[in-house]
Amino acid sequence: MSLSASKGIHRQDFEPLVGGILHVPYGYCYRCPINLTYPSCNIDCIDFIERNIFRFNDPSEFAAIFVEPIQGEGGYVLPPEGWHAKLRALCDQHGILLVADEVQTGMGRTGRFFAMDHFGVEPDITCIAKGIANGLPLGAIVAKAEVMDWEYGSHANTFGGNPVACAAAMETIRVIEEEGLLENAIAMGQRLMLGLGHLAEEHPTIGDVRGLGLMVGAELIEPETGEHAKKLRDLVSDKVYYRGMLILGAGPSTMRFLPPLNVTTHEIDLALDIFAQALHEGEVELGMG
Ligand SMILES: Cc1ncc(COP(=O)(O)O)c(C=O)c1O
Structure with a gap:
């Protein structure tokens, strides 16, 4: 979502792009989308979700909140300390899954295997791609055991588990670990x-x-x-x-x-x-x- 402090927030900014999906402001302190200042704002952009989304949509209707630990295409935006923890707490309060999109931030990019490790927050599901096989096409979804309760064979795809890409991923992990x-x-x-x-x-x-x-x-x-x-x-x-x-x-x-x-x-x-x-x-x- 593109929001600039000078323009403010408009209803269309968080209306669905794809059916059933709502977008909300990110913790972009340099250009706060709701014109506040960290830390006196008390991370109000998370409360914004309660006020503007859950007020009109029953939180029990939401399957998951997807978030990038650091926004990639959005402009390399690093949210402030406490932001992810507050988002995690919101998800826990309403029984909503937290999904971390670590496609850009994962596989050591930020100096930890996953960027969420910096914030001390454990997502329910993590999406990984790009760096995982260092250039060979591969993506992975990692989830807590209680989420992975699908029946065997529920999800399949043509190129899933490609042996060459998987071998590249294993070697990538080894190099990241062993070569410091x-x-x-x-x-x-x-x-x-x-x-x-x-x-x-x-x-x-x-x-x-x-x-x-x-x-x-x-x-x-x-x-x-x-x-x-x-x-x-x-x-x-x-x-x-x-x-x-x-x-x-x-x-x-x-x-x-x-x-x-x-x-x-x-x-x-x-x-x-x-x-x-x-x-x-x-x-x-x-x-x-
Ligand atoms: C943060 C993020 N998530 C997901 C994707 C999509 O990844 P893929 O091309 O593996 O579907 C991208 C692609 O640029 C991305 O930057």
Whole structure:
């Protein structure tokens, strides 16, 4: 859902896109969708669900709440401390399953095997894909035993359990564990965040730097207004490409940094240099420097 603080929340923002599915605001403190400030807000965006959704729809009608531990395509949004725990408590209160979509955040990306581990929250179901087989097509759903009560053969698909993809996943897990990639993700992520933080001091176009491990985003803004600087983000993405670095945008104006888990200090420093040069050039070209 796209919500900007300046526009506020509209009814259509959480009306169903697909039948039976409602969308609610995320814990996006940098642009709070309900115009509050953490921590004095007391994480009101979770209470928002009670007030605006459960008031009109019986909570017993809801099978599950799906959440990304850190929003990926939404702009690399890291919710504040206590947010996931409050969501878990809401689910428990109403007997609703909590499903963590760890497709982007899982498999060591954030420095823990699953991002939910950072928040001390145990989902009922976890969805995993992308990094699980390091490029070979594979997805997995992991759930608590009490949820996995389907009859044998209830769910099947043509390519499910592909032996080559499964072998790649087993090897990926071994490498992550045995080659210290979780520790590397934490150390290199800190180096990257620190470097981006320093850049943000010199560049008011970097409005926010956030992330965990090697899932790091830098949100680019128009310094005068704080609005999303989409043009600058797209221009800088092109410029880093021509310098040999691949960056894919996330959300309206976030640069996403997601290097391989075995990235080195040299490569992080190089990435920071390339980004700094490209950002400077982009600012000058767009008259923002
Ligand atoms: C967070 C998240 N969940 C789910 C998906 C869909 O994953 P898949 O392509 O494995 O169906 C994506 C794809 O980009 C994603 O980013």
